[in-house]
Amino acid sequence: MIITSIVLAGKGQAQVAFPQSSLLMASHTIDGTAKLICCTWLLADESWQDSIKLSTLTKRYNLAGLKVEFISVQQLDPSNLEQQLLLTAIAQMQQYLQGERQAFDLPLDTSLGTPFQQKVWQALLDIKYGETISYAMLAQNVDNPKGFRAVANANGKNPLSIIIPCHRVIASDGKLGGYTGGLDKKQYLLALEGVSCRL
Structure with a gap:
């Protein structure tokens, strides 16, 4: 390794x-x-x-x-x-x-995660550059509509920050929500992609 x-x-x-x-x-x-x-x-x-x-x-x-x-x-x-x-x-x-790439093309191994975490991380890969979804919407996307806390927890365990774009998940009220790297980094990444959010 x-x-x-x-x-x-x-x-x-x-x-x-x-x-x-x-x-x-x-x-x-x-x-x-x-x-x-x-x-x-x-x-x-x-x-x-x-x-x-x-x-x-x-x-x-x-x-x-x-x-x-x-x-x-x-x-x-x-x-x-x-x-x-x-x-x-x-x-x-x-x-x-530098704003020259919108998606990553890399072989990834997410097998450290539980099956549920892996399902959430796979769903994160479907969120396009410059778009955001709520934790509630992410929960629906993984067939667990009441599990927004569980998907938030899975987001926090994402082993491949930025590459698996957990920064594109925000709170339902339009605020940033949480981010393992710190909200300043999440705000920057979203701004880079043309998205503005409330703190």
């Missing part, structure tokens, strides 16, 4: 300034295919070991005895499948933040 982090720099046109932040990304080879398994927000004073739950990943991917390696972006090797995937993910993330 290869882990890296990138500092994010957004396009200056967004309605709000991009908060100083970085993303932690991880890839792993599963059945001969490199897949992205993690893309989460990393706080300014947080190390990658604090942000990623290695014990959970080790158990899920049978990593006992295998190497989990952090490699800086500058040292990623494009001839290595897992590292090439991270380079591709970083390039697509930069295109998105």
Whole structure:
């Protein structure tokens, strides 16, 4: 498993300034295919070991005895499948933040989630760039119309922030609702996509 982090720099046109932040990304080879398994927000004073739950990943991917390696972006090797995937993910993330990409085209593994969480994350992928839906609507979309709290909880457990666009889910009253990365980041991402919301 290869882990890296990138500092994010957004396009200056967004309605709000991009908060100083970085993303932690991880890839792993599963059945001969490199897949992205993690893309989460990393706080300014947080190390990658604090942000990623290695014990959970080790158990899920049978990593006992295998190497989990952090490699800086500058040292990623494009001839290595897992590292090439991270380079591709970083390039697509930069295109998105510069307003040049509206959807990601990356092999993802969401199998760390429960079946319900995976169903919610799949439904999030159906929300188009520049659109938002409410938690109540998301609950209906996953055939659990009274489960808006359950879908909100599944949103919070999304292992692939931005790529699986949980930032596009807002409260029924038009306010931002919650966001694991922080409301400043959610507001920025929605503004980047041309959506304005109330705090």
